[in-house]
Amino acid sequence: MRRGLAVGALGGALVLMATATGCSEGKSAAAPAAGNAAAALPSAPPAKPTGSAAVVSIEPANGAKDVKPAGALKVSATGGKLTTVKVTGQDGKEVPGAVTADGLGWAPTAGHLEVSSTYTVSARAADASGVTATAESSFSTLTPTKDAGTSDNINDGQSYGVGMIVSVSFDKAVKEKDAVLKGITVEASDGTVVKGHWFGDNRLDFRPEKYWTPGTKVTVHRRLKSVETAPGVYGGADKDEPFTIGRSQISTVDLNSHRMTVERDGQVTDTVPITGGKSGFDTWGGVMVAEAMEGTTRMTSNGVTRAGSGDEYDLVVPHAIRLTDSGTYVHGNYWSGSIGSANGSHGCIGVQDVEGGSDGSRAGKFYNSTIVGDVVKVVNSKGDTVSPENGLSGWNVPWGSW
Structure with missing residues (x-):
């Protein structure tokens, strides 16, 4: 009996011990600790993409030839924004340019490149993650074959x-x-x-x-x-x-008084008798400019008068100062009796001279005091105002319309 009790008791103890062991394992922190340990570990950073989402495009394509100097060069980005663009000419100078406000494009600010030149382009863009993409290109511009003259x-x-x-x-x-x-x-x-x-x-x-x-x-x-x-x-x-x-010389031709008043640097230096265009051949009114000092010039009535009209002429004229492309001059006159008293020319402004011209004549003195760019203003003309493109007559255009 005792031995049996002993064995039972021992068996009970084992059971208890086994139970105790089981309870100890159930209450052990080992299993939950494993889960808590995993939760306590720092989160691993997400892997960065191996390539950029940004794509850089350059026009013209690498190796392009005979490229137009204006409008052909363009740099753009998709999937990101441009960060740097560098365009360099064969002389080593960088072409100025600007990235657009949205970061998607670039163009030269100068408007055009140089002809007959080679350019290299290097561009970089970054995507939303900051990963960059680059592109490079080299091209050459055309050599002109036609000149505007x-x-x-x-x-x-x-x-x-x-x-x-x-x-x-x-x-x-x-x-x-x-x-x-x-x-x-x-x-x-x-x-x-x-x-x-x-x-x-x-x-x-x-x-x-x-x-x-x-x-x-x-x-x-x-x-x-x-x-x-x-x-x-x-x-x-x-x-x-x-x-x-140079100095200022402004001469005013009054077709009513038949006088030309010459002002040098604001001061009247001479009053010269003249003859202007007669009726039907009225001298242009308005501001004209001495555009050429032609000296002795042959003048004919071809294209000015009708054959058989009695107004034909063929003269070698001294001291000719051209005022318009159509043939208005201030020139020496040795054949007219109208100088200082009437208008008897075919549109030019005649000043007293001798045949062949003399530096001592009124025309000679005026000619020698004149340079290209001097102003001749005609007032009291019965004709039209000179067209602004006739000679250097653009002063007749108001500044607001120029």
């Missing part, structure tokens, strides 16, 4: 009168007028504002609002070499042309 009426270092107008002409009609206008600037040493005005498709004139100030240094900057003036046509060589404004 650009020229003007300025001689380097020359001195001109206060009424001088810079006139730029083109052999081929200009279609891109705004681009050409941006490509020519006229700089004055005293800061005078100078604006351009188109007369048709082949002529662009420049002047300030009022006559130039004597002594002003002026430079014409022509930057048309890389400007497309018309499809496939470019503006020719770039050049700078400096000139100076």
Whole structure:
């Protein structure tokens, strides 16, 4: 009995012990601790993408040739925003440009590249995660085969009168007028504002609002070499042309009094008897400018009078100062009895002279005192006002319309 009880008791103890062990395991922190340990570990950062969502595109494509200097260069981004764009010419100079406000595009601010040049482009963009993408390109611009035939009426270092107008002409009609206008600037040493005005498709004139100030240094900057003036046509060589404004000489021709009053730097220096255009051949009214000093010139009535009208003439004229393209002059006159008393010419302004011309005559003295750019203003004409494109007569256009 005791042995059996002992065994039972022992068995009970084992059971208890087993139960106790089981309770101990049930209450143990080991199982929950494993879960808590996992929860306590720091979160692993999400893996960064191996590539950028941003894509950079460059036009023209790498290796492109004969690229137009204007409008062809473009850099853009999708899936991100541009951060840097660098365009470098073959001379090592960087092309100025700007990224758009939305960061999606870039274009040169200068408007056009140079012809016959090679450019390299390097661009970078970043996506929303900051991962960047890059692209590079190299291309060359075209070499022009057609020239606009650009020229003007300025001689380097020359001195001109206060009424001088810079006139730029083109052999081929200009279609891109705004681009050409941006490509020519006229700089004055005293800061005078100078604006351009188109007369048709082949002529662009420049002047300030009022006559130039004597002594002003002026430079014409022509930057048309890389400007497309018309499809496939470019503006020719770039050049700078400096000139100076000399003393002021403004002469007023009064067709009623038959006198020309000459003012030098604001002071009357001479009053000269003249003859102007007779009825039917009235001298143009308005402001004209001496555009050429032609000296002795042959003048005929071809295109002026009708054959058999009695108004034909064929004369060798001394001291001829051209005022208009259509043939208005101040010139020496040795054949008319109307000087100082009536208007008897075919439109020109005649001043007393001798045949062959004399420096001592009234015409000779006026000629020798005149330079290209001097102003000749005609008042009391019974004819029309001179057309502003006839010679350098643009002063007849109001500044607001220039």
